[in-house]
Amino acid sequence: MSLKTGFVVLLLCVPGLLGDEWAGAYTEKEICAIKGSTVKLQCSFTFPPTEDGRDIKVKETFWFTKYPEEDLRLDPQYFGGVQSECHGNNCSLTIADVRWSDEYTFRFTTNHSKGGFNVTPAVKVTVTDLKVQVTESRFRNMYDLKCVSSTCSPWSPSSYVWYKNGEEIPNEKSQLYKRGYDYINSYSCAVRGHEQDVSPPECMYWSCNKVVYYKRHICAIQGSSVDISCEYTSYVNTQTQFWFRTDSSDPGNPSIIEDPRYELPSETSGKSTLRINDVRQSDSAEYRFKFTFSYNFEWRSISPGSTLTVTAVQVQVMSVRVEDSHLVAQMLCHTSCFPEAPLSFVWHHNGAYINQGTIIEVTLSPGDYITCATQQVNDVTTSPVLYVLKRPSVSLNDTGDILEGRPLTLTCYIENFDYSSATVDYCWYKKKNVSSDDEVLSNDRQLVLPSIKSSDSAEYWCTVENQLGKKTSEPVFIDVQYPPRSLSLSVSPSRVIVEGQSVNLTCSSKANPAASYTWYKDRQTLPQTLQEHYSFTSIHPEDAGTFHCMSENKHGRVTSSSVFIDVQYAPRLPVISAAPSSEASQGSSVWLTCSSDANPQAKYSWWKRSEEQIGVKDLHRASATFNLTDLGLEASGDYVCVATSSRGSSNSSVRLQVKACSWSVTMATTVGSVAGLVLVLVVLVLTAFLVWRKKRSSKESRAKSSAGADCGEASTREQKEVVYSQVHFTTSSEGPVYANITPAMPRRHLVEESEDGVEYATVRKAR
Structure with a gap:
């Protein structure tokens, strides 16, 4: 028999030994386990896939220890201490805290008439304790300490651990430990790797400092009373004794147990008992004993004590x-x-x-x-x-609008349910939309969202589950509301906007509930529905301006930045003006001015109707002026102004009439009928004088002068005679009106002819 020690003992089957027949096998028939360790048994089995034309299927697998076959999990001695599981044709049995020797058999049942099959022979598990065996060595005052099994032999572990008063002795790994005579300290051992299974301490002499606990593992039912007992010895008389828990906040100085439920019954010499009444699960811990002797010297071992588990x-x-x-x-x-x-x-x-x-x-x-x-x-x-669970429901701590940033608590509740005494598993789920997967959120009864966000808008539901089934609540939709934000204003088309185009302005924002929109142009409200779009099916120049929008719901409002819409259009029909007039005299000048409304501003060119381009002039602010000087009769005609921009062109024309020149003197100022008569007389006198003067001058001049004068034109040649006339009108209420007429001489002759007299003409004022 081989000894398997420690918390886990693994027993394997050999599948290679099996075929397609009713069979099963273990790899070891006997196993030795240290008391309190965990043992895991495994087995593989086979059976025919079909028999008598019928497919064979496994119905049940389990382990048992005695006949009739009964699942070990139903045995009161093993309640909660065994676990059975299978993966295909490989099954295992895990026994926690093995305490007694027994034989374990694996069984499987099928739908075949044969029923089930037991894998035999059973596995024999022998539970053993470790102990220190002390023998006197052949050397004087030397002792041999050997770590042995109380029931299993031979002893096979390869490495050991030795302790003095519970403290590990370095570099001691063999089964045999040699030591000189020691009447004070106690010694214990364990298998390397499983140091928690330490043997009881042993003395070299009949008395030394040691504590032996009656039970290393104690199981107690909640609410019951339990006794934890030990035996102790000292090489001198003890003075005081104490029990303590090892899970103290200060392990180096564990506190003495002080609890009214804890008591120490009357003790006998060398024995001590700690009684705990009304045990609770919080009492689960490891308990140890310590004592003091002469000179208040305290002795306590760090070896494992008694471990209490309250269930x-x-x-x-x-x-x-x-x-x-x-x-x-x-x-x-x-x-x-x-x-x-x-x-x-x-x-x-x-x-x-x-x-x-x-x-x-x-x-x-x-x-x-x-x-x-x-x-x-x-x-x-x-x-x-x-x-037997009912369908749960979901309740909210806030029944009004759920606003972003506020806390929200969802509770999963069951009608008429005692939450204090029942054990139920909860789970919360979230689903944002149909295409998204369910998101697992929490396993608590309440789902707490300390600061809810818009992204938390979704369906929420909970499930409750216990051994009798699982129930799911109706989903509750959480609609997280918030004021408008992330407002933006866009224009389509986003580049150049031309007259007649379709133009859309879009005001977009995130809001819940949905926002309404107000549109503004040049800070004036536009009369349109409260939609996020403002449209021009055919935009006009008068539609240009600065636009902005406002997004608003019941939780707040936000205003966008402004955008300027500039509408471009082709030049309108030009307007042409002529200064001083479109009817001009020969030799005079005329200014033609052309203007056209356009965006972008227009450039101008002038043409005569004969299609001859006569000039181009670009002026600031869409204005162009064309100057015609020294007009001749040939200048008459239609003049065309063409206004041109990147958006198109348009033109207008004006007719210019140039007239030949003729003599006439018109008196512009007439005072009643008398002034008119005086003017006629003056003209007659002046005409006669000019004729006389002209004849006289022609005799004195070496060169002949022209018979007439060009209208408004002064000769630049020196030899050409210029005739000046000076007419001065005076008026008198009593006397006659005089007209002084002096012949106009060439400037160079003005001095020579200064002696000539002045002729007077008397014109009476008509009454």
Whole structure:
């Protein structure tokens, strides 16, 4: 027999030994495990895929220790301490805290008439303790300390650990430890890698400092009383004794237990007991003993003490089936560890007693609940309530608008449910849209969103689950509202806008609830519906201006930046003006001015109707002027102004009339009928004088002068005679009106002819 030590002992089967027949195998028939360790047994099995034309399928697999075959998990001695699992044709059994020797058999059942098959022979597991064997060496005052098994032999581990007063002795790895005589200290051993399974301490002499705990592992039912006991010795008389927990906040100085539930019954010499009444799960811990002796010297060992595990009674559902909308459940009452005393269980349905025993089968409806309890001499411990769950609901702590940034709490609740005594698993889910996957959020009963965001808008629901099934709530849609934000104003087309185009302005923002929009042009409200779009089907120049928009909902408002819309258009029909007039005399000048409304501004060119381009002039602010000087008769005609820009062109024309020159003197000022008569007389006199003067001058001149004068034109030649005339009008209320007429002489002759007299003409004023 080989010894497998430590917490895990692994027993394997050899699948290669099996075929397509009813068979199974283990790799080892016997195994030795240290008490308190964990053992894992494994087995593989085979069976024919078909037999008698029928496909064979496995129905059940389990392990048992005694006949008739009963699942080890249902044995009260193993409640909560075993776990069985299978992967295909490979199955395992894990035994935690193995405490006694036994034989374990694997069984599988099928749908075949043969029923099931047991893999035999069974695996024999022998549980052993470690101990230190002390023998006197052949050398004087020397002792041999050997780490041996109490039941298994031979002993096979390859490496060991040795302790003095619970403290590891460095560099000692062999099974045999040699030591000189020591009457004070105690020694213990363990297998390397499994130091938690330490042997009881041993003295070289009949007395030394040591503590031996009666039970290394103690399981207690919640609410019961438990005793933790030890034996101790000292090479001198002890003075005081103490119990303490090793999970103190200061491990170097564990606090002495001070709790009214903890008591020390009357002790006998060398023995001590710590009693804990009404044990709770918080009492689960490792407990150790220490003492003092002469000179207040304290001795305590760091070797493992007694580990207390407090467990509650639990209901385990073995199977569930639905019959006529009811659940039929087979349930087991058990604990998570193995109490020393045998347990008996009673069952209650909706608070009423229904049965006694380890396993029951009961029919349940939604809202029903089951409990089981164990009754010892003075203690009754009841399991948590196991409900047949109803469909849960989701409640919110805020029933109004859910605003972004505020806290929100969602609660998963079940009607008429006792949350304090029942064990239920919760789960929260979130789904944003149909195409997204469900997102798992939390496993608490309440889902807390400390500062909810717009991205949290989604459907939320919860599930509740226990051993009897799973229920899902109706989804609740969380609509997170917020004021408008991320406002932007865009124009389409975004570049050059031309008259007649379709133009769209878009005001976009994020808001919940949806925002309404107000449009403004040059800070004046535009009369249009409260939509995010403002459109021009055919834009005109008068539509140009500065635009902005405002987005608003019941939670707030925001205003966009401004955008200027410039509408370009082709030059309008030009307007032409002539100064001083479009009718001009020969030899005079005329200014033609052309203007056209255009965007961008126009350039101008002038043409005569004969299609001859006569000049181009670009002026600022869309104005162009063309100057015609020294007009001749040939200048008459139609003049065309063409206004041109990148958007097109247009033109207009004006007719210019140039007239030949003729003599006439017109008196512009007439005072009544008298002034008119005077003017006629003056003209006659002046005409006669000019004729006379002209004849006289022609005799004196070496060169002949022209018979007439060009209209308004002065000769530049020196020899050409210029005639000047001076006419001065005077008026008198009493006397005659005089006209002084002096012949106009060439400038060079003015001095020579100054002696000539002045002729007077008297014109009476008409009355």
